[in-house]
Amino acid sequence: MSRIDTTLAALKAQNRKALIPFVTAGFPYADITPELMHGMAEAGADVIELGVPFSDPSADGPVIQRAGERALAAGIGLTQVLAMVRRFRERNTSTPVVLMGYANPVERYDQKHGAGAFVNDAAGAGVDGVLIVDYPPEECEDFARALRARDMDLIFLLAPTSTDERMAQVARVASGYVYYVSLKGVTGAGTLDVSQVEAMLPRIRAHVSIPVGVGFGIRDAETARAIGRTADAVVIGSKLIQLVEDEPHEKVVPVAVQFLRTIRKALDA
Secondary structure, eight states, X not given: OOHHHHHHHHHHHTTOOEXXXXXXXXXXXXXXXXXXXXXXXXXXXXXXXXXXXOSOOTTOOHHHHHHHHHHHHTTOOHHHHHHHHHHHHXXXXXXXXXXXXXXXXXXXXXXXXXXXXXXXXXXXXXXXXXXXXXXXXXXXXXXXXXXXXXXXXXXXXXXXXXXXXXXXXXXXXXXXXXXXXXXXXXXXXXXXXXXXXXXXXXXXXXXXXXXXXXXXXXXXXXXXXXXXTTOSEEEEOHHHHHHHTTSOHHHHHHHHHHHHHHHHHHHHO
16 A cells, blocks of 8 residues: 555544645755644654646646746756655654656656656655656556556546546546646636535545545635535645745744644544
8 A cells, every 4th residue: 555545544543534735946045944844743644745837837827837937947847846845854754745847858858867756765665655747547557557567546626527548547547636626727726616626525435435625616615515525635835935935934833834834633523
C-alpha cells in the first residue's frame, strides 16, 4: 500500500475526512515551502498537495497563476520542488505529499535527466502521488504502472462534465484518490453548489472504488463541513494561497496554520 492508501484507510476506519491543502512550491517565498508543509501537517493536513510552478497553467485561476509566476521568478522548477520534498521528509515521514502540475515540466525533466528519471527521483525524494492535469487516463497506463512500482499513486481529476465513460477510464488507471473538481472553469472560480456535489458523488462512486476528494470553491469551515458530509476528502487551494500571498515571511506559516485548524475542526465536528 502507498502512504496515501494507508492514510486514507486509517481515516475511514475512524470515520474522519481527509484535509488536503494545496500550496504552490516556492510561494510566497522561495525558501518557505518545507517549513510551511510542516505547519500544515501540524495543523491537521492529512495529505499535502504541492503545486509545481509552470508558465502556462491552463486549469488555474488568477490566484494560483500569480503564485506560480512568483515561484518561477524566484527560480523554482521541478528540481527545486523535489529538493523541498526531501527536506520535508527529514522530519516528517508519515504525511503523504502529492505533486500537482502539468505534463511539460515532467517530460522536460526526463529529457534532461534520462527516461524514467522523474519517477525515480520523485520516489527518492519521498513523493507519494502525482496529479498531472493534462495527462488523459487512456494515454498514461505505463506511467501509472511505473509510479505504482515505486509505491506512488497517479491521481486524476473528474469534473461536472465528466461522462460515465470518462469515469470508467479514470477508474482503470487511478490510485490513491480521485479529485472531483466541483466547479466548471478554473481554480477559484464561481460559487460552490453543495447539492450538485452531493448528486454527483454517487455517480462517481458507481465507477470509482478509491476515495473521492472534492476541491475548487471550498473557502471556509462552513463549505468544508458541507462537502465533508459526502466526500472522503476536502481540498483547499486558492483560499489558502490568498491568505498568505501578501504576508511577511514570519507570518506565512502562522496564518496558514490558523486557517487550516479551523477547517480541521469543522471536518471533525
